[in-house]
Amino acid sequence: MAELRITIGGREFDVACQEGEERYLTAAAAMLDTEAQSLSQQLGRIPEARMLLMAGLMLADKAAGAEDNVRQLRARVEELETQLAAARANPVKVEVPVLPAGVTETLAEIAARAEAMADRVEEAAAS
Structure with missing residues (x-):
């Protein structure tokens, strides 16, 4: 197990992760820290548990919005693929005048x- 020290909201935490997963944990911690910093700027110093909870909820809200966007985009892709399949099945015939x-x-x-x-x-x- 790899040991990392991450900083979230100005507070340091020692965490462990699987070997090779360090960069993912670091990236996730940076995202959480961004939300925690935003909370600290808006509310000042808040208890650690509340800060982590609220920052986690803010990230979860962003993730839910992203999932909604992905669902909408997938539906649009399916719609376009259906239209493409229909167009291929029924090609438009164009008559070219002969000189x-x-x-x-x-x-x-x-x-x-x-x-x-x-x-x-x-x-x-x-x-």
Whole structure:
């Protein structure tokens, strides 16, 4: 077991945790300390047990809000996945108009004329 000294609300505590879990405990203690500091600033010095209880409740409230957000986001993801599956099952058909055969021939003729004119301009410029 690893032994750590953490500070919460200006008070130090010695705690133990499993080897390798130190950084998680330190991060959790920092979150609790942030809430405890906020309480200390608002209420002044309060008994240790009350400070820890209130800081824990504040964190629990934040966690409950985060869980609600996660639930809403999961519901939205499911809704979007359902819409995507429906769209894949029933693809929208788009009709692309086909150019009449005469148009392509006309465009080819215009391109040939443009090339011929470009050749004449180049010859005139070279002379």
